[in-house]
Amino acid sequence: MLVGNAMNRPSPFRLLAKSSQCRARRGEIKTSHGLVQTPVFMPVGTQATVKAVRPEDLLAIDAEIILANTYHLFIRPGPALIREFAGLHRFMNWPRPILTDSGGFQIFSLRELAKITEAGAAFKSHLDGAPLFLSPEDAVAVQEALGADIIMCLDTCIPYPASREEARAATALTGRWARRSRAAQQDTGQLLFGIVQGGMYPDLRQQAVAELVDIGFDGYAIGGLSVGEPTEMLLDMTEHSAALLPQDYPIYLMGVGTPADLVEGVFRGVDMFDCVLPTRNARNGMLFTSTGRLVIKNSRYQKDQLPVDENCGCYTCRHYSRAYLRHLFMAREILAYHLNTIHNLYYFVELLRQMRQAIEQDNFIRFRKDFYARLTDPEQ
Amino acid sequence: MLVGNAMNRPSPFRLLAKSSQCRARRGEIKTSHGLVQTPVFMPVGTQATVKAVRPEDLLAIDAEIILANTYHLFIRPGPALIREFAGLHRFMNWPRPILTDSGGFQIFSLRELAKITEAGAAFKSHLDGAPLFLSPEDAVAVQEALGADIIMCLDTCIPYPASREEARAATALTGRWARRSRAAQQDTGQLLFGIVQGGMYPDLRQQAVAELVDIGFDGYAIGGLSVGEPTEMLLDMTEHSAALLPQDYPIYLMGVGTPADLVEGVFRGVDMFDCVLPTRNARNGMLFTSTGRLVIKNSRYQKDQLPVDENCGCYTCRHYSRAYLRHLFMAREILAYHLNTIHNLYYFVELLRQMRQAIEQDNFIRFRKDFYARLTDPEQ
Numbered sequence: 001m002l003v004g005n006a007m008n009r010p011s012p013f014r015l016l017a018k019s020s021q022c023r024a025r026r027g028e029i030k031t032s033h034g035l036v037q038t039p040v041f042m043p044v045g046t047q048a049t050v051k052a053v054r055p056e057d058l059l060a061i062d063a064e065i066i067l068a069n070t071y072h073l074f075i076r077p078g079p080a081l082i083r084e085f086a087g088l089h090r091f092m093n094w095p096r097p098i099l100t101d102s103g104g105f106q107i108f109s110l111r112e113l114a115k116i117t118e119a120g121a122a123f124k125s126h127l128d129g130a131p132l133f134l135s136p137e138d139a140v141a142v143q144e145a146l147g148a149d150i151i152m153c154l155d156t157c158i159p160y161p162a163s164r165e166e167a168r169a170a171t172a173l174t175g176r177w178a179r180r181s182r183a184a185q186q187d188t189g190q191l192l193f194g195i196v197q198g199g200m201y202p203d204l205r206q207q208a209v210a211e212l213v214d215i216g217f218d219g220y221a222i223g224g225l226s227v228g229e230p231t232e233m234l235l236d237m238t239e240h241s242a243a244l245l246p247q248d249y250p251i252y253l254m255g256v257g258t259p260a261d262l263v264e265g266v267f268r269g270v271d272m273f274d275c276v277l278p279t280r281n282a283r284n285g286m287l288f289t290s291t292g293r294l295v296i297k298n299s300r301y302q303k304d305q306l307p308v309d310e311n312c313g314c315y316t317c318r319h320y321s322r323a324y325l326r327h328l329f330m331a332r333e334i335l336a337y338h339l340n341t342i343h344n345l346y347y348f349v350e351l352l353r354q355m356r357q358a359i360e361q362d363n364f365i366r367f368r369k370d371f372y373a374r375l376t377d378p379e380q
Numbered sequence: 381m382l383v384g385n386a387m388n389r390p391s392p393f394r395l396l397a398k399s400s401q402c403r404a405r406r407g408e409i410k411t412s413h414g415l416v417q418t419p420v421f422m423p424v425g426t427q428a429t430v431k432a433v434r435p436e437d438l439l440a441i442d443a444e445i446i447l448a449n450t451y452h453l454f455i456r457p458g459p460a461l462i463r464e465f466a467g468l469h470r471f472m473n474w475p476r477p478i479l480t481d482s483g484g485f486q487i488f489s490l491r492e493l494a495k496i497t498e499a500g501a502a503f504k505s506h507l508d509g510a511p512l513f514l515s516p517e518d519a520v521a522v523q524e525a526l527g528a529d530i531i532m533c534l535d536t537c538i539p540y541p542a543s544r545e546e547a548r549a550a551t552a553l554t555g556r557w558a559r560r561s562r563a564a565q566q567d568t569g570q571l572l573f574g575i576v577q578g579g580m581y582p583d584l585r586q587q588a589v590a591e592l593v594d595i596g597f598d599g600y601a602i603g604g605l606s607v608g609e610p611t612e613m614l615l616d617m618t619e620h621s622a623a624l625l626p627q628d629y630p631i632y633l634m635g636v637g638t639p640a641d642l643v644e645g646v647f648r649g650v651d652m653f654d655c656v657l658p659t660r661n662a663r664n665g666m667l668f669t670s671t672g673r674l675v676i677k678n679s680r681y682q683k684d685q686l687p688v689d690e691n692c693g694c695y696t697c698r699h700y701s702r703a704y705l706r707h708l709f710m711a712r713e714i715l716a717y718h719l720n721t722i723h724n725l726y727y728f729v730e731l732l733r734q735m736r737q738a739i740e741q742d743n744f745i746r747f748r749k750d751f752y753a754r755l756t757d758p759e760q
Contacts, residue, residue: 048707052714077707081683085701093699303461319473321465327428327457334432334717 013250019364023269026359031097031149038271041348042067048092052337065097071106079145087147100148108157136177137184153181155195160228167199175211191218209244219250242269278344288347314346393630399744403649406739411477411529418651422447428472432717445477447654451486459525467527480528488537516557517564533561535575540608547579555591571598589624599630622649658724668727694726
């Protein structure tokens with residue numbers, strides 16, 4: 001069994017441009033289902049569907065890559081079924097790259113139902129309470145069955161706040177699991193990413209980076225953030241980890257975030273993001289616009305014939321008024337969730353496209369300044 | 381005020397072909413938003429959206445015309461708002477014809493909350509209990525604000541079973557309301573249809589037809605069926621009413637029905653149908669196929685890589701397996717409702733397209749026989 005290190009694996013990442021004034025960078029990642037242009041936002045398709053839209057809608061938005069969820073698909077419908085379909089792509093009718101997370105974050109989220117040991121995570125199904133077990137090797141095998149282009153090591157996420165000892169132990173375990181994950185990986189052409197933990201302790205994050213780089217992965221994720229810490233701490237940890245990671249590999253900030261978080265992440269050298277925010281908020285009637293957030297049920301929109309955002313080119317804004325969207329939302333019509341999701345995902349994907357363009361033009365600092373200047377809602 | 385009769389109004393209906401062996405006929409109806417090819421099935425878009433799909437999906441299915449609901453739109457968002465959008469078409473982004481029902485059936489469905497008098501229907505909003513009133517004149521005015529291509533007279537639906545006296549009184553009131561509706565109509569270019577009541581009493585239905593024809597409408601609907609009576613009675617009443625109605629005007633069987641009901645309705649000379657069955661059943665996981673009904677949550681479909689119906693050309697059947705649709709349905713994903721609705725509406729619209737073709741080829745009796753021969757599920 002060959003355990004490689006960074007030297008053994010050619011990087012899937014190619015740098016195309018870099019800001020001369022900050023760490024923002026423009027690149028592409030080579031996967032089995034084509035190139036992903038970075039920096040990129042990955043819509044979340046937890047259960048083998050991005051909620052409330054179909055694959056063609058994501059193509060129309062020009063989503064480069066989507067994320068699916070190992071934990072949820074492990075429980076239902078199970079990796080054996082998806083393997084019979086030769087993987088998620090055919091099962092869900094999605095032709096572009098997919099990243100699957102390892103399930104570590106979901107087990108963390110449901111930690112009242114979970115017990116972490118050296119061997120792996122024992123947990124109970126959130127559906128029926130059935131006892132389940134996922135080792136680092138299992139997580140790799142499941143993701144190989146799912147057939148994602150990019151797969152993630154099983155990690156142990158650290159709550160916030162956590163004691164130094166708690167963070168140290170969990171980070172060390174994540175490192176040992178990462179080594180086992182790498183050893184377990186078959187030659188499937190899938191890219192395997194390691195996850196940097198370390199809690200809010202910079203020196204632990206530094207050790208985590210060193211350990212992962214020693215093992216050698218196809219990309220590196222910054223995990224354990226957006227777990228309740230202040231935004232400043234999120235950004236400090238991101239900056240610290242991103243700067244330590246090998247610059248010739250993709251850097252992925254997991255589970256982040258708001259539009260401003262994405263701008264700040266790119267500013268600090270991050271290439272990849274995922275978050276349920278645009279899709280979940282869409283279903284709650286909260287829409288992102290270039291000037292801030294818009295809550296569609298607000299009575300001020302009752303007769304409003306304008307689109308959600310006059311500067312937006314999405315399907316929803318090209319065809320529907322705020323008044324109609326408000327009507328659909330108040331009436332709890334399924335079309336409300338669909339149209340709102342289209343809009344929010346377009347906003348996120350378009351924001352990243354604009355950032356890519358700004359980096360190509362070495363104009364990112366100006367873009368970032370303009371982004372904040374446009375916001376009239378400081379909540380954004 | 382001019383009260384016309386059938387002689388005053390040129391019919392919007394043009395007969396294109398007729399079966400030589402039964403009453404089935406092929407025609408077209410001229411409306412402000414184009415021609416409607418008949419016989420036709422109209423998907424139901426109660427609250428200014430056909431649930432779980434967008435207008436482009438209906439165009440892809442080639443739905444000729446959709447139905448919206450005066451009662452629901454009267455309550456929310458209200459006709460004044462929709463008038464500000466110059467009508468439903470622009471409000472909901474639907475370029476083809478719309479028919480609005482009058483609200484009579486909804487008031488009947490909610491009759492614990494309603495009181496019918498000579499003046500009209502007093503009822504309470506099903507949303508907040510607010511007292512509301514709709515006269516026949518109001519129903520016309522509301523539908524003029526909604527801007528549908530075809531509007532319906534307010535009628536009083538008769539429960540099943542009902543005494544002869546009860547049916548007689550309600551039918552007579554529907555006739556007086558029809559006369560008032562016709563008198564109230566403005567010159568908007570909208571087609572106004574009268575509704576034949578009469579319960580399950582053929583002679584009352586005959587009187588109702590005579591009364592409506594004397595007033596003169598642009599089309600005639602057979603109402604008060606599919607209210608709990610046996611299928612044979614539904615078909616007998618349909619046959620009886622359809623035969624009495626003027627054959628140079630469109631004939632619309634309201635709220636019907638199953639695929640077999642549609643075949644039998646066309647056989648008896650009906651041109652137009654609407655029903656929530658395909659959309660509602662889709663959301664409950666019941667799919668229509670050429671061989672019968674398919675309940676997608678059935679465990680037999682767990683690993684089934686076939687499409688819902690191998691003979692179906694809909695978007696859902698072209699891209700997704702039964703196993704994936706079952707997974708989505710079990711996971712309560714919104715995409716399940718969308719894909720199931722696409723399939724069921726395609727089935728209904730395609731069934732009517734096939735019937736139109738069969739009539740054109742004077743082959744309808746053979747089509748009807750083949751339709752039943754294909755069914756392996758007698759429930760169909």
